[in-house]
Amino acid sequence: MQGNFTYHNPTRLHFGEEAMRHLADELKNFGSVVMLSYGGGSIKRNGIYDAVVDALRSAGKTVVDDAGVMPNPTYGKVLEGCARVRDNHVDLILAVGGGSTIDYAKAVSASAWCDGDPWQKYWVAQQSPSCPTVPVGAVLTMVGTGSEMNGGSVITNRQVTEREGGERIVTGLKRGKVFGPELYPKFTILNPRFTMTVPQYQMVAGFFDIMSHLMEQYFAGSADCTTDYLIEGLMRSLVHSSRIAARNPQDYEARANIMWTATWALNTLLKMGKGGDWEVHQIGHAIGLVTDATHGMTLASVSLPYYRHVMHDGLHQFARFARNVWDVRPDGKTDVQVAEEGLACLEAWMNELGLVMHSRELGVNEANLQQVADAVLILPVGYRTLTRDEVVQILRESL
Amino acid sequence: MQGNFTYHNPTRLHFGEEAMRHLADELKNFGSVVMLSYGGGSIKRNGIYDAVVDALRSAGKTVVDDAGVMPNPTYGKVLEGCARVRDNHVDLILAVGGGSTIDYAKAVSASAWCDGDPWQKYWVAQQSPSCPTVPVGAVLTMVGTGSEMNGGSVITNRQVTEREGGERIVTGLKRGKVFGPELYPKFTILNPRFTMTVPQYQMVAGFFDIMSHLMEQYFAGSADCTTDYLIEGLMRSLVHSSRIAARNPQDYEARANIMWTATWALNTLLKMGKGGDWEVHQIGHAIGLVTDATHGMTLASVSLPYYRHVMHDGLHQFARFARNVWDVRPDGKTDVQVAEEGLACLEAWMNELGLVMHSRELGVNEANLQQVADAVLILPVGYRTLTRDEVVQILRESL
Numbered sequence: 001m002q003g004n005f006t007y008h009n010p011t012r013l014h015f016g017e018e019a020m021r022h023l024a025d026e027l028k029n030f031g032s033v034v035m036l037s038y039g040g041g042s043i044k045r046n047g048i049y050d051a052v053v054d055a056l057r058s059a060g061k062t063v064v065d066d067a068g069v070m071p072n073p074t075y076g077k078v079l080e081g082c083a084r085v086r087d088n089h090v091d092l093i094l095a096v097g098g099g100s101t102i103d104y105a106k107a108v109s110a111s112a113w114c115d116g117d118p119w120q121k122y123w124v125a126q127q128s129p130s131c132p133t134v135p136v137g138a139v140l141t142m143v144g145t146g147s148e149m150n151g152g153s154v155i156t157n158r159q160v161t162e163r164e165g166g167e168r169i170v171t172g173l174k175r176g177k178v179f180g181p182e183l184y185p186k187f188t189i190l191n192p193r194f195t196m197t198v199p200q201y202q203m204v205a206g207f208f209d210i211m212s213h214l215m216e217q218y219f220a221g222s223a224d225c226t227t228d229y230l231i232e233g234l235m236r237s238l239v240h241s242s243r244i245a246a247r248n249p250q251d252y253e254a255r256a257n258i259m260w261t262a263t264w265a266l267n268t269l270l271k272m273g274k275g276g277d278w279e280v281h282q283i284g285h286a287i288g289l290v291t292d293a294t295h296g297m298t299l300a301s302v303s304l305p306y307y308r309h310v311m312h313d314g315l316h317q318f319a320r321f322a323r324n325v326w327d328v329r330p331d332g333k334t335d336v337q338v339a340e341e342g343l344a345c346l347e348a349w350m351n352e353l354g355l356v357m358h359s360r361e362l363g364v365n366e367a368n369l370q371q372v373a374d375a376v377l378i379l380p381v382g383y384r385t386l387t388r389d390e391v392v393q394i395l396r397e398s399l
Numbered sequence: 400m401q402g403n404f405t406y407h408n409p410t411r412l413h414f415g416e417e418a419m420r421h422l423a424d425e426l427k428n429f430g431s432v433v434m435l436s437y438g439g440g441s442i443k444r445n446g447i448y449d450a451v452v453d454a455l456r457s458a459g460k461t462v463v464d465d466a467g468v469m470p471n472p473t474y475g476k477v478l479e480g481c482a483r484v485r486d487n488h489v490d491l492i493l494a495v496g497g498g499s500t501i502d503y504a505k506a507v508s509a510s511a512w513c514d515g516d517p518w519q520k521y522w523v524a525q526q527s528p529s530c531p532t533v534p535v536g537a538v539l540t541m542v543g544t545g546s547e548m549n550g551g552s553v554i555t556n557r558q559v560t561e562r563e564g565g566e567r568i569v570t571g572l573k574r575g576k577v578f579g580p581e582l583y584p585k586f587t588i589l590n591p592r593f594t595m596t597v598p599q600y601q602m603v604a605g606f607f608d609i610m611s612h613l614m615e616q617y618f619a620g621s622a623d624c625t626t627d628y629l630i631e632g633l634m635r636s637l638v639h640s641s642r643i644a645a646r647n648p649q650d651y652e653a654r655a656n657i658m659w660t661a662t663w664a665l666n667t668l669l670k671m672g673k674g675g676d677w678e679v680h681q682i683g684h685a686i687g688l689v690t691d692a693t694h695g696m697t698l699a700s701v702s703l704p705y706y707r708h709v710m711h712d713g714l715h716q717f718a719r720f721a722r723n724v725w726d727v728r729p730d731g732k733t734d735v736q737v738a739e740e741g742l743a744c745l746e747a748w749m750n751e752l753g754l755v756m757h758s759r760e761l762g763v764n765e766a767n768l769q770q771v772a773d774a775v776l777i778l779p780v781g782y783r784t785l786t787r788d789e790v791v792q793i794l795r796e797s798l
Binding site for chain 2: 001002003004005006007008009010011012013014015016017018019022192197221224225226227229230231232233234236240241253255257259260261264272273282
């Protein structure tokens with residue numbers, strides 16, 4: 001554990017098949033006006049919406065409906081939500097959905113009463129809120145982002161222009177802001193059964209998002225650090241359970257383990273005492289900005305080209321990854337061979353899950369590849385700081 | 400992850416060589432009267448006492464001195480502390496020391512304004528506080544118990560009677576109470592350098608206390624559970640770093656990793672979604688009651704006899720322990736052989752640290768063995784519920 005840091009995570013998690021029973025008690029801690037934020041109609045079809053509304057009505061709350069949060073929530077939608085919060089003097093934003101919905105709820109929380117321009121203040125200048133914020137609670141229905149127990153809020157601010165001849169140019173930013181504990185959900189309901197109605201494509205994309213969070217925190221630094229041992233444990237659990245869940249999405253034990261792993265993969269514990277990389281997320285965000293593809297799949301499509309590109313810069317850690325996560329036996333092999341074998345194991349697991357292994361399938365092509373590259377934020381951390389040329393090279397290899 | 404549970408851990412941890420700089424900010428959150436609870440003179444010799452008192456004075460606090468917390472804090476000392484809290488209307492109890500001191504501070508916090516008999520209410524009937532409690536903060540100087548980020552409070556209530564002929568009979572109870580998040584330290588200062596002045600004997604005893612917390616949560620249940628993978632990671636980190644620290648206690652990296660591991664080994668994360676065992680701690684508490692021996696050494700002296708006794712009841716997990724923590728290769732071996740090899744690795748590591756491997760060295764003998772056995776609380780959890788005869792057998796094997 002290196003450097004100096006403060007760990008504080010006050011989110012209260014209610015986990016299990018009966019977790020919703022705690023919602024009534026949680027609601028007692030907040031005022032009477034609750035904005036219910038959610039995405040499309042899926043929670044209406046699977047009964048979760050009705051269960052939540054029943055709990056809100058029983059608690060005597062006034063419900064402000066806030067539907068239509070999209071998978072990559074836009075800044076325009078955030079501003080709509082802010083107006084709704086102000087107009088109704090909302091006391092609690094209850095996000096029901098996946099990470100996108102909770103990311104959105106935090107964005108609205110910090111922006112509704114913001115004294116400046118929220119986009120500039122938070123997602124560009126990365127400042128902290130200096131205004132009152134609105135408490136956020138969550139009912140999680142899809143795993144992956146970890147938003148249920150952290151301050152992360154990824155928002156898309158996109159401009160699309162059509163040139164003569166119909167060419168579509170996407171510019172703008174898809175950017176993350178990490179708020180402090182005051183913006184973490186006050187509580188989150190984690191019922192693994194709620195995640196079982198997510199379609200297979202979104203489910204496995206979420207699994208890879210978790211793996212990417214783990215890898216992006218693992219592949220940085222050279223010091224011996226307890227965090228790396230924790231990450232290896234979470235990776236092993238994820239690999240084991242995801243194989244079961246990909247074959248049988250109704251396996252409660254596997255889905256429960258994955259839900260718990262997802263939360264701890266990105267609730268700030270693993271960033272304590274060591275650096276991170278996060279370049280794969282930056283490339284993934286750029287692909288998402290241009291194509292609106294599912295987040296986890298954007299990460300899957302570029303991870304192998306990226307890690308093979310930086311492997312030699314962090315060889316010790318890649319060899320350790322192979323040994324401790326994939327049980328690669330090092331006997332008589334060079335570190336390079338061991339590390340390559342580890343990445344081959346990762347690739348085999350990704351294929352087994354049915355992940356998107358080529359960004360072309362998500363809509364990246366030679367025509368828009370430079371637009372994607374332009375949108376990539378290059379971070380000076382991890383084992384290697386990429387040049388723009390290297391970003392292009394990795395994107396091209398990902399096609 | 401099995402069953403339904405709530406995870407909530409609001410303690411704010413400040414970690415690193417500069418962690419004390421946060422004390423001034425933390426003190427702003429509390430009233431003006433601070434009771435400073437600590438043990439003997441060691442914190443006066445190593446400068447920690449002066450640093451804390453300086454911070455308190457700079458913050459304008461009135462300091463109530465509360466020295467003399469013993470390694471196994473007694474209920475009598477708790478009652479003294481309660482009177483001091485009431486007499487001075489204390490606003491914050493600042494515990495500076497190891498787990499014993501923090502355990503004591505929580506006991507005083509819950510008992511000072513208690514409307515009933517605290518011993519009966521908390522340590523016997525295991526009830527929750529129904530009275531106002533006093534906030535607790537901590538500066539940790541010795542690792543092991545995890546008390547810095549949980550609600551645990553182990554207190555000794557001992558009666559010693561001398562029979563004719565000088566025979567000394569120790570009866571009474573050494574019992575743990577686990578309070579809820581309202582009794583967790585509000586903040587803890589974790590500076591690994593503060594742990595470096597602890598004598599080698601206490602240092603390695605603390606290391607084994609950590610290992611015992613990990614094992615007692617690991618050796619229970621048969622379901623696949625993410626928690627077990629986390630525990631394996633923490634065990635691997637502990638084994639690695641403790642070997643370095645035992646040879647060179649001044650190795651900051653090792654001591655820092657161990658400090659972090661200790662906190663996460665017993666801050667409630669690892670008990671989520673699975674059962675535990677805790678019989679080794681019960682036997683250790685009984686030895687401590689009768690002999691006043693160092694807690695971690697009481698655990699060390701009985702662990703191997705205990706685990707060898709219950710190994711066949713949880714064979715799958717013991718074989719997994721061997722493979723995943725000690726890298727025992729299972730090829731061509733039976734599960735029993737693999738499991739036994741794992742426990743042999745544990746034994747070798749314990750010898751390497753210089754732990755007390757025989758309870759006789761702590762003062763247990765044939766004369767007081769029945770007194771110890773009488774004081775053991777037998778828990779109906781873990782892989783096997785012991786009979787009293789089995790407790791005696793294990794104690795005898797531990798001699």
